[in-house]
Amino acid sequence: MLFTLNGESRDIPADWADEPLLFLLSEAFGLTGSKFGCGVGICGACTVIIDGAAARACITRASDVDGLSVRTIEGLATGDVLHPVQQAWLDLGVPQCGYCQAGQIMAAVALLEQVPDPTPDDIDGAMDGNLCRCGTYPRIRAAISRAAEQA
Amino acid sequence: MRRRTLLAAAAGGLVALIGAGVGVWSQVPVIPERPAPDAGAALGWIAHRNGRYTLTLPRAEMGQNIATALKQVACAELGADWDAIDVVLHATEMSRVKATVGSESVMLFAEPLAQACAALRDALAAGQATGLVTVTLRPVSELRALRAGGLIGTSPEIVQGREIVTGAPLYAADVRLPGMLYGRVLRAPASVEVASRPRQWSLDAARAVPGFVAVVEECGPPIGQSQGLGIVASRPAALDAIAEALQLDWDMAGPHPRSDIARAIDIEARLAEGKLPHVVMDDAPEDGPWDIDLRLDIPMAAHGPIEPRAAVAKWQDGSLTVWAGTQDAFYIRDFLSHAFALRAGAVTVQSCRIGGAFGGKTICTVEAEAAALTIATGAPVKVQWTRAQEYALGFHRPPSSHRIRARLSKGRITDWDHSQISAHIMFTSAVVPPWMQRGTDMFAGDGGVARGMAAPYVLGRARAAYDMVRLPVHTGPWRGLGAGPNALAIESAIDDAALAAGVDPLAFRLAHIADPLLAGVLTRVAEIASWERPLAPISGLRLGRGIACGTYKDTSHAAAVADVAVDATGLVRVTRLWCAHDCGLVINPDQVRAQCEGNLVWSLGMVLTDDLPTADGHVTAQTFADAPIPRMTEVPPITVDLIQSNRPPLGAGETAIVAGPGAIANAIRAATGRRLTRFPVRPGDLTA
Numbered sequence: 001m002l003f004t005l006n007g008e009s010r011d012i013p014a015d016w017a018d019e020p021l022l023f024l025l026s027e028a029f030g031l032t033g034s035k036f037g038c039g040v041g042i043c044g045a046c047t048v049i050i051d052g053a054a055a056r057a058c059i060t061r062a063s064d065v066d067g068l069s070v071r072t073i074e075g076l077a078t079g080d081v082l083h084p085v086q087q088a089w090l091d092l093g094v095p096q097c098g099y100c101q102a103g104q105i106m107a108a109v110a111l112l113e114q115v116p117d118p119t120p121d122d123i124d125g126a127m128d129g130n131l132c133r134c135g136t137y138p139r140i141r142a143a144i145s146r147a148a149e150q151a
Numbered sequence: 152m153r154r155r156t157l158l159a160a161a162a163g164g165l166v167a168l169i170g171a172g173v174g175v176w177s178q179v180p181v182i183p184e185r186p187a188p189d190a191g192a193a194l195g196w197i198a199h200r201n202g203r204y205t206l207t208l209p210r211a212e213m214g215q216n217i218a219t220a221l222k223q224v225a226c227a228e229l230g231a232d233w234d235a236i237d238v239v240l241h242a243t244e245m246s247r248v249k250a251t252v253g254s255e256s257v258m259l260f261a262e263p264l265a266q267a268c269a270a271l272r273d274a275l276a277a278g279q280a281t282g283l284v285t286v287t288l289r290p291v292s293e294l295r296a297l298r299a300g301g302l303i304g305t306s307p308e309i310v311q312g313r314e315i316v317t318g319a320p321l322y323a324a325d326v327r328l329p330g331m332l333y334g335r336v337l338r339a340p341a342s343v344e345v346a347s348r349p350r351q352w353s354l355d356a357a358r359a360v361p362g363f364v365a366v367v368e369e370c371g372p373p374i375g376q377s378q379g380l381g382i383v384a385s386r387p388a389a390l391d392a393i394a395e396a397l398q399l400d401w402d403m404a405g406p407h408p409r410s411d412i413a414r415a416i417d418i419e420a421r422l423a424e425g426k427l428p429h430v431v432m433d434d435a436p437e438d439g440p441w442d443i444d445l446r447l448d449i450p451m452a453a454h455g456p457i458e459p460r461a462a463v464a465k466w467q468d469g470s471l472t473v474w475a476g477t478q479d480a481f482y483i484r485d486f487l488s489h490a491f492a493l494r495a496g497a498v499t500v501q502s503c504r505i506g507g508a509f510g511g512k513t514i515c516t517v518e519a520e521a522a523a524l525t526i527a528t529g530a531p532v533k534v535q536w537t538r539a540q541e542y543a544l545g546f547h548r549p550p551s552s553h554r555i556r557a558r559l560s561k562g563r564i565t566d567w568d569h570s571q572i573s574a575h576i577m578f579t580s581a582v583v584p585p586w587m588q589r590g591t592d593m594f595a596g597d598g599g600v601a602r603g604m605a606a607p608y609v610l611g612r613a614r615a616a617y618d619m620v621r622l623p624v625h626t627g628p629w630r631g632l633g634a635g636p637n638a639l640a641i642e643s644a645i646d647d648a649a650l651a652a653g654v655d656p657l658a659f660r661l662a663h664i665a666d667p668l669l670a671g672v673l674t675r676v677a678e679i680a681s682w683e684r685p686l687a688p689i690s691g692l693r694l695g696r697g698i699a700c701g702t703y704k705d706t707s708h709a710a711a712v713a714d715v716a717v718d719a720t721g722l723v724r725v726t727r728l729w730c731a732h733d734c735g736l737v738i739n740p741d742q743v744r745a746q747c748e749g750n751l752v753w754s755l756g757m758v759l760t761d762d763l764p765t766a767d768g769h770v771t772a773q774t775f776a777d778a779p780i781p782r783m784t785e786v787p788p789i790t791v792d793l794i795q796s797n798r799p800p801l802g803a804g805e806t807a808i809v810a811g812p813g814a815i816a817n818a819i820r821a822a823t824g825r826r827l828t829r830f831p832v833r834p835g836d837l838t839a
Contacts, residue, residue, distance in 0.1 A: 015361065019388045027333075027387060032325035033318015035506070037457045038538045042775045045457050073318035086316040090308055093741045096749060097214030098315035099458040099506025105316060128784045131775060133455050133507050134214050135752025136745070137786040 001066040005029070006075025012062050021065055022046045022057035025072060033073035033102040037131070044130030047103035047110075048072050054110035054126075073102040076109065085109050088147040096134035104130050108144045117148055180582050181489050183482040183513075185249040188259050190266035190286045195246050197225060197267050199275060204229060204236040209260055211251035211478045212240060213505035213512070215746060215804050218310035220738045224261045227303050228268035228296040238310050242501040243484040250479035250513055252628065254704070254802025257738055261800050265296040297799065299736065306741030311504060321504040323476040324461035328531040331463070333387040334524035335534060336370045336379035337394055339401035342623035342768040343375030343544065344580070346404040352380065356396040362389030364528065366397070371523030372490050374516060374544050375581070375625060376404075381524050383532065407623035410768035415620050418446060418552035421572040427616035429596035431604040436558070436566035436612045442651050443557040445644050448829045449636045452548040452761035453541070453772070454629055455780045458506020460545075461535035464521035471498045471522055476505040478513045486515035487522050510628035511545055514581050542772040546581040547763055548629030549574035549600075549622065553640040557610075562652045564663060567610035569641065571617040573600045579627030588621060599627075603634030603809060606641045607702040608663040623768030630753055631805040634703055635812060639757060639830070642699035642813025647826060656698050656817065657682055666702065668733055671794060672710040673700045675731035679792050680712035692716040693839065695822025699813025703806040707734040711751065711810035714787075715818040721837035725755050725815055728789045730807050735798035747791040747807045754811020756781045758819070759831050 001012040005025075016024045020039075025031045025048070034057050037045030041056040048057045049071040076083040082090070085108050095101045104127070111118060111126040118126070123144050132140070186192075188209065198205045206225050210217045218238050226233055241248070249255075270286040291297055314321050339347035349368075357363055362384045370381030382393045409415040421427070463474045471493060477483050480500040488495045505512055517534050524532040536544070551573035558566040575583070576599025578591040591597070597619050604615045629635075649659035657677050664670045676682075677698065686694045693716070700710035714727040728751045737743050760779045764771050772778040816827050823837050 016386065018361075019386050023387045026325075027327065030327060031318065032320045032322075032327070035322075035457070036324065036459065036535060038775055040538075040774050043457055073316075077317055082313075082316065089316045090312050093216075093306065093309055093312070093745060095214070095309065095312060095315045096216065096745055097456070097458070097505060097507040098311070099322060099456070101315050102318045124784045128782050131457060131780055131782065133457055133509070133780055135749035135781070135786065137752065137781075137783040138748060138789050139745070140783065 001063060003065045003067060004069040006071055012066065017063040019062050020058050021060040021062050021070070024062040025057060031072050031074045035099055035102060037100065043100070044107060045100045045103040047106040047130060049106055049110050052113065054107045073106060083109065084150050085112065085143070085147045088143040088150070092139050092143045092146065094136050094139040094143050096136055100130065100132045104132065104140055108147070112144065112148055112151065116151060118144065180584060180587065181482065181486045183250055183479055184247060186247055188248060188263045190263040190288060192246055193263035193267035194270070194284060194286060196264060197271055199271060202235070204231055206236050206238045207241050207245055208238055209241060209248040210256045211502055211505055212311070213251065213478065213508040215256065216309050216742045217256045219307065219742060220257055221260065221264055222310055223302045223307065223738055224264050224296040225268050227301050228265045228294060229272050233307060240502040240504065241480065243480050243499055247481045250482060252478060252510065252513060254804035254806070257800045258802050261738065262291060262294070262297060265294040268296070269294060291799070297736065303738055304740060306739050309742070322458060322461070322506050323463060323474050323503040324533065324535045326463040326474045326503070326533070328463065328465060331531040331533055332364055332383050332385060332528060333390055334381060334383045334521060334532040335390045335394065336381045336520040337399060338374065338377045338379045338544065339403050340769065341377070341401070341403045341405060342407045342410070343377045343625055344623045345407050346376040348378035348402050349380040350400045350402045352397040352399045356398065357382070357393045360389055360392045360396050362386045363393055367524055367527045369523060369527055371519040381520070381527065383524055383528055407768040409620060410623055412451065412550060412622055412624070412765055415622060416550040416552045416572055416574070418554045418570055418572050421618060422554070422570060427570055427618045429601065429617050431601050431615040431617070432613045434612045434614060436568045436614055439558065441556040442559045443555065443644055443647050445555050445647060445826065446828055447553045447640045447643060449551050449639065450761070450830060451550045451624065451763040451765065452629060453545070453763045453778050454509040454511035455778065456507025456509060456511065459536040459538055459541045460512055460517045461533065462518040462521040463531060463533045464518065464525040465531040466525040466529065469497060472501070473518050473522060474501045474503055475518050476503045476512060477518070478505070478508050483515045483518050487519060490519055491522060491526065509630045513628060516544060538775065539773045542763065542770045542778060546579055546625035546627035549576060549626035551636045555640055555644040557644055557648050559648060559652050562654055564648055565611040567606065567613040569604060569606070569615040571600065571604065573617065573619055573633070574622045574626040575619050576600050576626065576628055576632050579625065580621050581625040581627050585621060592619065599632040602632045603637040603701065607666065607669055608645065609665050610663065624765055624770055631703070631808040634805065635757060635808040638701045638809035639812040639816060642701070643816050643826060646697070646817040646820060660700060669700060669702055669708045672708045672731040672733050675792055675794065676710040676712050676729050679731065679790060680729040682712060686714065689716065692718055693822040695818045695820065697814045697817025697819070697821055699810045699817060701809030703809050704802065706801045707803065707806040709747070709807040709810040711754070711807065711814035713814040713818040715815065715822050717819065717822045717837055719839040721834035723759060723819060723832055723837065725785070725787050727787050728811065730789070730810065731792045731794065732803070732807060733794035733796055734803040734806060735796045735801040737793055738800055740793055743793055743803045744791045746803045748789050750805065750807035751789050751811045752781050752786055753808055754815060755786065757812040757830065758815045758827070759785065762831050
């Protein structure tokens with residue numbers, strides 16, 4: 001089984017095929033940016049982009065991405081140059097504890113790729129499934145708007 | 152020390168049943184030591200080598216972004232370039248620092264760090280390049296880092312921000328070691344306060360699960376009275392399959408005598424039993440009829456950090472190394488040394504960035520599980536709790552039941568009587584066993600339950616008293632301890648008193664406030680929210696505006712205004728929040744604002760969502776669906792204004808939670824005419 005991970009072709013080891021994609025990424029491949037938060041797809045901390053759409057890596061079986069393209073937070077920046085969404089996150093000091101933020105950023109990137117100039121309702125609609133206990137929501141909204149302006 | 156069987160390599164991979172029988176664990180808890188920070192100790196936090204500085208952060212980093220604030224302090228005092236200072240999180244090899252709790256990190260640590268940095272700066276200027284520096288304390292007025300200007304009062308890019316937005320490893324669960332295995336300790340679906348232990352299980356079925364490594368009976372100390380059964384696998388999700396295959400049966404005592412938590416936390420029932428033993432304010436109100444008689448019930452609540460607690464432990468050559476997301480690495484070390492009968496020097500705990508703690512990651516649980524499993528298997532083991540374990544095995548904000556009575560004369564409160572029944576916070580049942588708690592109950596009360604119960608108003612003859620009961624679910628510190636619930640009760644009663652007096656709630660509060668700083672934040676929030684401006688009606692919605700204020704730990708002050716819209720079905724939307732905040736000198740305004748924003752979102756949660764369901768004395772919540780936290784669509788725009796102050800820097804991590812909930816509840820009262828008396832609000836409470 002092969003899939004594309006951040007632009008590179010990768011093999012899915014047979015013994016990891018039945019694990020959640022989240023653990024294939026974080027434990028087998030060492031891409032620890034995507035986080036375990038709930039294990040049932042409610043919190044969004046594990047959000048990655050699969051074939052262009054935001055998806056929950058904790059409830060996606062590794063074998064289910066056979067032949068698909070997966071993007072994670074580790075694949076967003078180009079060298080030292082951050083993706084505009086990452087840069088907006090830093091400029092507006094969004095993260096508090098930071099644990100949910102990779103999932104938030106991936107959900108935001110997926111939104112902006114589909115809706116480059118989102119309305120406030122578009123943002124709330126796309127992001128409502130990504131939980132943040134620290135309460136960074138107002139800054140997440142502002143960072144998405146800023147990234148949209150600067151894209 | 153208990154018997155131990157080391158993992159044996161068997162044909163077809165590692166298969167083992169490790170340990171036989173259950174160890175006898177000490178009944179004497181390890182109590183955290185809390186040394187006050189001083190400048191001498193602070194020298195251990197800052198070092199200079201080859202033109203670069205290393206700041207070893209003496210605090211846990213859990214999203215308060217204290218790493219950024221203390222780096223600003225160090226940088227300002229040293230006169231160093233921002234990029235010349237590397238910040239690292241501490242391990243227990245450093246001399247002990249107290250737990251990161253109580254919004255103390257800037258208040259207690261900025262000055263000693265500045266003193267140490269000033270001494271280091273002068274030593275470097277005098278040509279000293281190696282060795283230790285002696286700190287001669289200088290007046291605070293000579294410290295460059297404790298006055299506005301330069302880096303102080305600015306908001307540089309947050310430390311570890313780049314790592315967060317690029318997904319670099321920072322948290323305990325991000326640690327990966329060669330040969331690392333994955334562990335979990337299964338425990339009975341019962342109250343942690345009744346004895347339970349595994350009775351029988353199907354080892355053969357578990358062995359058949361791909362990825363199975365071991366079942367471990369010697370899996371560490373109990374949580375409460377809950378003895379577990381450890382399982383270890385080569386892949387994390389195999390743990391779920393193994394847990395299922397085991398078909399575990401449990402021996403469970405019980406039921407717990409206070410399995411009906413709502414009945415145990417009922418202020419009327421408690422007052423009927425007699426006087427409350429713990430007194431916060433003791434001026435006896437006069438007898439007679441009351442103008443206000445308000446009962447409020449606030450439920451149990453989980454911390455709900457997005458990071459379930461995690462630890463990686465490695466046992467090698469008699470030494471134990473643990474990576475932990477903890478508010479107190481030194482306590483974890485002491486606990487592990489004690490539990491596993493190891494020399495203190497044989498245990499090292501490395502702090503990792505914490506994915507949200509809020510008071511909940513102060514005790515030792517998952518770290519001991521990981522330690523037991525690495526000791527049993529000889530391989531490094533990672534344990535991260537499931538969300539359901541977070542609810543079932545963590546400790547939580549206790550429920551509280553309040554009765555506040557007040558009497559008015561000529562528009563002023565002349566008598567005040569606040570009674571509360573809750574469960575332990577400071578002397579958390581998660582650490583303090585019943586026999587010891589009987590002692591603390593008698594001699595110390597519980598400062599956590601009491602926090603914020605002394606209302607920040609001039610109330611005439613005022614009494615406030617409380618009591619605690621030990622519940623079947625563990626309770627303990629939760630952001631602000633008792634201050635949030637107490638302030639919600641007090642601010643609700645004050646608002647009702649203003650209404651009864653026929654006085655505007657802002658003017659009524661100002662008339663009862665003696666502290667000009669508290670009056671200052673109240674006046675300021677009224678300005679930025681245009682308190683006097685009437686709300687423009689919206690068809691089909693009931694609109695209301697509320698105000699509240701408070702003082703946290705006698706030092707920092709906050710006031711909030713909330714606007715709400717309530718529809719005909721009783722659905723509440725908070726449409727706008729404002730906050731004015733005074734925490735003395737502000738080192739990093741953007742991050743203080745972030746703390747205020749977070750506290751206001753928590754305030755919204757306290758009124759609209761926070762509730763941890765229980766049945767038969769144990770937590771039934773399994774996922775965020777059962778114990779919801781605020782979502783983006785529920786959170787309105789927030790405006791925060793920081794008071795410029797000449798006071799020393801104080802705490803900001805919990806202050807606004809004394810103002811936000813009351814402002815929202817009072818806005819709902821203004822919109823609907825109904826005083827919320829049980830939380831969180833249910834739509835049926837407010838139908839038109």
